[in-house]
Amino acid sequence: MPTPFVTNKPFDEEYIEATFYAWYEAGRPRNKSIRDCLPEREDGKPARSTVDDWIKNYGWIERADALDVQRSNLLDQRAIERRADMLERQAKIGKALLDKGYEYIEENEPASIAEAVKLVVEGKNMERESLGYSEILKKYSRMQNTELDQELRKLLGTGEDEDIIEGDSVDVTEIINDAT
Numbered sequence: 001m002p003t004p005f006v007t008n009k010p011f012d013e014e015y016i017e018a019t020f021y022a023w024y025e026a027g028r029p030r031n032k033s034i035r036d037c038l039p040e041r042e043d044g045k046p047a048r049s050t051v052d053d054w055i056k057n058y059g060w061i062e063r064a065d066a067l068d069v070q071r072s073n074l075l076d077q078r079a080i081e082r083r084a085d086m087l088e089r090q091a092k093i094g095k096a097l098l099d100k101g102y103e104y105i106e107e108n109e110p111a112s113i114a115e116a117v118k119l120v121v122e123g124k125n126m127e128r129e130s131l132g133y134s135e136i137l138k139k140y141s142r143m144q145n146t147e148l149d150q151e152l153r154k155l156l157g158t159g160e161d162e163d164i165i166e167g168d169s170v171d172v173t174e175i176i177n178d179a180t
Contacts, residue, residue, distance in 0.1 A: 024067060084138050101119030101121075
């Protein structure tokens with residue numbers, strides 16, 4: 001038998017906080033399924049209207065949005081790190097190809113030098129490109145927004161804030177309609 005709802009019993013902050021995380025982890029339900037995600041209590045669960053009040057009064061939507069942003073940033077950071085790791089592995093492979101090419105040139109006759117030169121060139125290109133990309137990814141992933149803004153200005157060749165025109169977008173059709 002399902003746990004009964006209670007409406008007149010007080011709920012402590014710890015239970016309300018646990019309920020927030022249960023609600024958030026369940027995907028922020030707003031319908032009857034909200035009952036399924038609530039933590040158990042000896043004397044029952046809060047009424048749906050009570051939880052709706054908590055959502056509103058405790059700013060659960062805003063908190064959940066903030067957690068979503070943090071989660072997104074964390075996933076972005078992990079993706080950047082995986083990409084940088086992959087590029088570093090490619091750089092090591094490039095270095096190994098480069099070394100094999102040099103080794104082949106030192107140990108063998110010039111008759112098959114074309115293959116050795118090809119290994120050296122491909123290895124050097126792979127090493128150079130992969131190392132450069134991984135370093136750039138790591139550098140930019142560690143920067144704060146203000147640092148990224150400064151770097152962007154430097155790359156675009158723009159000056160300080162006075163060179164940037166800021167404003168609000170306007171729907172010109174409204175202006176035309178108002179004028180007619």
